[in-house]
Amino acid sequence: MDTTLERPTLIVGPNAMFFDDFKVGQEWTTPRRTITETDIVMFAALTGDHNPVHTDEIFAQSTPFGARILHGPAVFAIVTGLEFRLGIKEGTAIAFLGMTWDLKAPVKMGDTIHVYQRVEEVRRTSNPERGIVNFWLEVRNQKGDVCQQGIWKVMFHSRNAG
Numbered sequence: 001m002d003t004t005l006e007r008p009t010l011i012v013g014p015n016a017m018f019f020d021d022f023k024v025g026q027e028w029t030t031p032r033r034t035i036t037e038t039d040i041v042m043f044a045a046l047t048g049d050h051n052p053v054h055t056d057e058i059f060a061q062s063t064p065f066g067a068r069i070l071h072g073p074a075v076f077a078i079v080t081g082l083e084f085r086l087g088i089k090e091g092t093a094i095a096f097l098g099m100t101w102d103l104k105a106p107v108k109m110g111d112t113i114h115v116y117q118r119v120e121e122v123r124r125t126s127n128p129e130r131g132i133v134n135f136w137l138e139v140r141n142q143k144g145d146v147c148q149q150g151i152w153k154v155m156f157h158s159r160n161a162g
Helices: 037-047 057-061 072-084
Strands: 027-029 093-103 112-124 130-140 146-157
Touching: 037 072, 072 093, 072 112, 072 130, 072 146
Parallel strands: none
Antiparallel strands: 027 112, 093 146, 112 130, 130 146
16 A cells, blocks of 8 residues: 655645745735724624723723724734735745734724735745745725734745645
8 A cells, every 4th residue: 555645736826926936025015905893893702802992982982092993913814814815825825934013003993904015035944845935014004004014924835846
């Protein structure tokens, strides 16, 4: 009996990029998305985080934000979806390895956000079939204000990864 494991065939999206395709300085802008009350309510329900700055309009009006805001981690979660819509990782990304992330300004109900993304660093790993790309991301609202920003580290397949 043959016990050799076959490498699964990669199913790669039409806009996907392999590690070898990335160059420092490449940049993209994602589609936009408007934040709704449903986003706030559903994230509070999912996480159990019912902090009144998110769930109590009267309380939130008395804060420096002046209104309810979306949870910071919810913004990050939505950003992963916006960034996925670029298609550059579809079938070629192996793993999200980590991030450094700063919350700079609130995201409020009714704000429309998008992501600006730029390649900051590319480096090979000891395995020639993969490499790591560091992306700089900025979450920007409809006024161009940066609400969140940071570095994402992602491992990708190389073209010769089979």
